[in-house]
Amino acid sequence: MMNFRSFILGLAAAFALPWLLLIVLPAMNYQTLTRVAYDKDKDGVEGFYPPAVVNGQGQLIYIQEGCNQCHTQMIRPVQLGLDGWYKGWGQDQEARPAAPVRSNTLRDYLGEKYAPLGVQRIGPDLTNYGWRAPAAQVIHQKLYAPHSLHDWSTMPAYKHLYKLQKIQGPASERALKLTGKFAPPAGYEVVPTAEADRLVEYLLSLKKDFPVPGQSVAAAPAAAKK
Numbered sequence: 001m002m003n004f005r006s007f008i009l010g011l012a013a014a015f016a017l018p019w020l021l022l023i024v025l026p027a028m029n030y031q032t033l034t035r036v037a038y039d040k041d042k043d044g045v046e047g048f049y050p051p052a053v054v055n056g057q058g059q060l061i062y063i064q065e066g067c068n069q070c071h072t073q074m075i076r077p078v079q080l081g082l083d084g085w086y087k088g089w090g091q092d093q094e095a096r097p098a099a100p101v102r103s104n105t106l107r108d109y110l111g112e113k114y115a116p117l118g119v120q121r122i123g124p125d126l127t128n129y130g131w132r133a134p135a136a137q138v139i140h141q142k143l144y145a146p147h148s149l150h151d152w153s154t155m156p157a158y159k160h161l162y163k164l165q166k167i168q169g170p171a172s173e174r175a176l177k178l179t180g181k182f183a184p185p186a187g188y189e190v191v192p193t194a195e196a197d198r199l200v201e202y203l204l205s206l207k208k209d210f211p212v213p214g215q216s217v218a219a220a221p222a223a224a225k226k
Contacts (some may be wrong), residue, residue, distance in 0.1 A: 001122050030106050036213045049213050053111030058202025061195050063116055071126045072118030075208070077103040102215070108208040123155060130207040139200045140192050148182040161196040164188055180187060 035048040064069065065115065109115040118125075133139060136151070144162050146153040162176070167189050175189035184190050192200070 001010055030109075033107055033110055034111065035146055036107070038211075038213050040050055043211060045211055047200065048209060050107055050110055050208070051210055052205070054205045055198065055202040056113060058124065058198040058200070058205070059114065059116070061161075061199045062096075062202055063114060065161075065199070068116035068118045070118075070120065070122035070155075071124065073120050073125065073127045074117045075103045075125065075127050075209075099213070102209065102212065104208055105212060106199070107212075126203065126206055128207055128209050130204045131209075136200050136204065137177065139203060140196060141178070143199070144176055144190060145178065145182045148178060148180075158196075161193055161199065162190050163193055 035050065037048050038045040042044050142149050142153075142155070142161075144156045145157055145159075146155040147157075164184055165188065167187055171189055172191050174191050176191070177188060178184065
């Protein structure tokens, strides 16, 4: 009887401790976080960290459409030997720097109702996508018809976020520039809905490599420096 009780208690502890350490305590810690002011003399940067939150309405659409099932939003510490920074992941688009751009911190997600960290990287990490993103028109085209830009793309099309409408007078300036088999029927055009606009605004707002107060800002985005 005693051995059975010990087994049950040990089993409960085996599940409870990871849940407490990995979920409950970090969640409680996150709830107490606030924005931190930069020290101009020490950090070489003015303002607050993080400087701005993401587009909340667009984030809800991002989650609703399941984008976080194929894309992550988290750069892990390089000492884990798993991740680190790679060309195209942050603001620095030159050759890989000697010191990698930093991994993410809890404050990077401050102000977000949800933190869509993702579960797998079928597509590229989007943590700092706002730095390397093309023009909004190109992102819309990629969302509507991924194969119109890259025939090898595995990304699904989100045509339901766009509206096919008959051209009334001059064509809309916001109509997607589609050609070939992706072009709409003659006399029609494809334009983004409000949901598509919010999603693109959200993607453009993803910039999570701003310098952390008290740490080196050598690899900080130029846009954050004053």
